Amino acid sequence: MKSRYLRYILALPSLLALGACNDYLDKMPDNRATIDSEEKVYKLLISAYPENGYVYAAEMASDNTDLLGVNNPYYDLFQEQLYTWADVTESNNEDPSRIWQSCYKAIATANQALQAIAELGGPESLNPARGEALLCRAYNHFILVNIFCQAYSEQHSETDLGVPYVTIASSDPNPIYERGTVAEVYRKMIADIEEGLPLIDDSRYGVPKYHFNQKAAYTFASRVYLFTHDWDKVIECSDKVLGSNPAEYMHDNAYLSTYPRDPMANISQAYVASSMKANFLLQTAYSNLGTTFGAYYTNSKYNHGAICARWESMNFLPWGGGSGLFGTANNNYSFLFNPRVWVYAGTNLDKALLPRVPYLFEYTDPVAGTGYRRTVYVPLTGEEALLNRAEAYAWKEEYSKTVSDLNIWINNNANPQYASLSVTEDGIIAWANNLKYYTPTAPTPKKELNPDFETITQGSDKEAFLHSVLVTRRVQFMHEGMRWFDVKRYGIKIYRRTIDGTTIVSVDDTLELRDNRRAMQIPKDAVTAGVTPNPR
Secondary structure (H helix, E strand, C coil): CCHHHCCCCCCCECCCCCCCCCHHHHCCCCCCCCCCCHHHHHHHHHHCCCCECCHHHHHHHCCCCEEECCCCCCCCHHHHHHHCCCCCCCCCCCCHHHHHHHHHHHHHHHHHHHHHHHHCCCCHHHHHHHHHHHHHHHHHHHHHHHHHCCCCCCCCCCCCECCCCCCCCCCCCCCCCCCCEHHHHHHHHHHHHHHHHHHCCHHHCCCHHHCCCHHHHHHHHHHHHHHCCCHHHHHHHHHHHHCCCHHHHCCCHHHHCCCCCCCHHHHHHHHCCCCCCCEEEEEEEECCHHHHCCCCCCCCCEECCHHHHHHHHCCCECCCCCCCECCCCCCCHHHHECCCCEEEEECCEEEEECCCCCCEEEEEECCCCEEEEEEEEEEEEHHHHHHHHHHHHHHCCCHHHHHHHHHHHHHHHECHHHCCCCCCHHHHHHHHHHCCCCECCECCCCCCCCCCCCCCCCCCHHHHHHHHHHHHHHHHCCCCCHHHHHHHHCCCCEEEEEEECCEEEEEEEEECCCCHHHCCCCCHHHHHCCCCCCCC
16 A cells, blocks of 8 residues: 555544534524525525434444454544444544434424425425425434434334434424334334425436435335335335336446555545436535545554454355355455455554545645545445345345345446356355354354344244345445444344454453444433433
8 A cells, every 4th residue: 555545634623513412403404594485495405414424433333343453543532432332422523412413403404494385385396395305304313213222123112212203393492302212203204205205306406416316215215114124115115216227226336446546535436426326315424434444544443354354244255156255264355346345454554445435625724734524425325225125025035036136236246257156046045054153253244133023043044045135235335334224123243352463352342132332322412401311
């Protein structure tokens, strides 16, 4: 790796002043503004998307992350608190308080838009704006309920604490918001989605990919139905997205692979480009994702390293036969994908990365060299619609259709030298049966699945196909936070390991099934305002 890309950037982002977290539950986005025209409504909705992302927090909490060197100095206390599932006390643009604030601020904007539409008489010309506002309100609540609550399940969600589902643009300076339950949040979310979906109109926007366009909206709907186990609706929504040629909506990896190895930021920027047909919704955020998961020492103490990549996340995959690819723990995994995995190794450096999130810097003072670290990420893609459908088919035991969808993904993501790779029903079953179950000191891609909405028999065909989808999802969503949600909804037990080079030195902690720490603690300011905290 060229040295100029191995620098620790010292110009830290300035932190915005923290206001009371509960303010965003009840304040208008701008109580001085009067939204008295259709054009103002559409402009207002630009602010109905969160400006602070959840991805970093989710990725640090997931099993994609290990402690890579006890004496590695490249970390901060905030990252360590996320990694150890501690209640976060450090202030950061990606801390749970910012996630809470940013989502509720966006929800307040969506609610103000809906109120303005009603006050304007609800004209048909504002139907697209109403649809977008409803989708935005549902999307922000989805982030909140999946960060701050336990995963949805029929067994527990009627009693598990949810988040306040805010549907009014309140002017009450001291409203009392009840958290309700996870099940109630999802019911309200689905109601908003189902009302909003028919109203979305792509032609209303100059750059639809920064708004809830139709493909983004139906992909989000397929995700929510996946999380609530409505398999038929997952398939119905994904079908609307993918049409008769799903391959058309995959990332153009042949093009991405033409980028040179350095600088990584260029290929990451190409991955998130609005011109890429796979990218349905783009989001910007104040974020350290680009440096954490880029060719820098930044945050290298807690990261996705070679042990994880070689043994569980990027190797022994079900493509190519019963033993998996490649069947040995070597560096071949770095050449499997197209574009390839980028491996960075050295003193205090152990990163195995996919080009998902670019590093961008917004200067507030070019002379002093200070400003904000930013990124662009893609929360909704064609690949997600495909893999949501593949998972739903597996639950319905329509395994040939799962195989068909997985092969579309493999054909697009495999290195061309392995272009003949594919999966078959027999091959997936043989692959799963040949793998031992994961232990923290003898890792494999096969982790015990314990969803509390249905018992999965170990050694069954259904378990094999679900594993094949989950390991593919893990690769697809690497550095994008979705793995944390999959861990939660499948009741996957995960561990904290200390790793030194190629050695697993110790196993330091375990996140048990329904461990209270699977729900991040809500901000102290919200608790002070009367919102019930998560149990600890």
